[in-house]
Amino acid sequence: MTTPDITLYTGVSKNGVKASIVLEELGIPYKVKHISFKDKEQHEPWYLKINPGGKIPAITDGDFHVFESAAIGIYLCENYDPEGKLLPKDPKLKSQVIQWVMFEASGLGPAQAQAIYFAAYSQEKVPQAIERFVNLTKEYYYVLNNALEGKEYLVGNKFTLADSMCYPWVRSHFIIGIQSIDEYTNLTSWIARIDARPATQKGLNVPIPDKIKEFRENPEKLQEHIKYVQSFIK
Missing domain, CATH: 1.20.1050.10 (Glutathione S-transferase Yfyf (Class Pi); Chain A, domain 2)
Known part of the structure; x- marks a missing residue:
């Protein structure tokens, strides 16, 4: 299993906490970047390179980007859940x-x-x-x-x-x-x-x-x- 290098880009939303719950349940270390909806930071050019849809959440794992909370959850489980805690192996x-x-x-x-x-x-x-x-x-x-x-x-x-x-x-x-x-x-x-x-x-x-x-x-x-x-x- 590779070493995670994860930054979570998130805001105050139901979709955002879905990603952070998975990270915490799997005990994966991560950094947090709070995306301000009020300042429309989700539409900034730098963020659109991470999530073209201009929404949260998204993660970077090194130079790899994942957006959409369901896709993030599956990615984290497939890469950092060797025991199948959240995504069974069966x-x-x-x-x-x-x-x-x-x-x-x-x-x-x-x-x-x-x-x-x-x-x-x-x-x-x-x-x-x-x-x-x-x-x-x-x-x-x-x-x-x-x-x-x-x-x-x-x-x-x-x-x-x-x-x-x-x-x-x-x-x-x-x-x-x-x-x-x-x-x-x-x-x-x-x-x-x-x-x-x-x-x-x-x-x-x-x-x-x-x-x-x-x-x-x-x-x-x-x-x-x-x-x-x-x-x-x-």
Whole structure:
């Protein structure tokens, strides 16, 4: 296994912490470059050479670049997870993990990201868009809840890349107006289980201290954050 030389380029977002959670869970040393959305640093020419899409996260490993959080997670596991901690070596279990990674990348993540934009950050409220994306997010929660029936984690009854990709979205449910997910009993237990993982908690606090708990307990703080984001988001 080669020695990692990783810099994580990230900002305050669900996608960003997916990458830092994987790095922390695998115990990979890394440096952090905080990309400022307010200053539109993600569109700077130097950063576009790392991530042509102008989004976060991205990593450099020496002179090799990886962008998109799912691709980053798979790259890190394939290069720095010799024991198959997050991406099993068994071909069928590995396939199952990657299926859930794709479920998040193509379904849950985009749906909830749109729900967050229309329900929270957009200054023009479009009820039809809010309803569509919030309901779609709930459908993905339902799928996850069913998949967790009788299990502690999504694949092989152990924490894997599948869980690390989906978890940051589900724990933020209240931002889109879903104040309680108690009806998804398997999902709530799963969140609590992952909340208790020290490495995951470290990953959540990159590049700045995590504020989800504060926002959930103090709606005024959440509204302050929303107004701050609205000051520079399109």
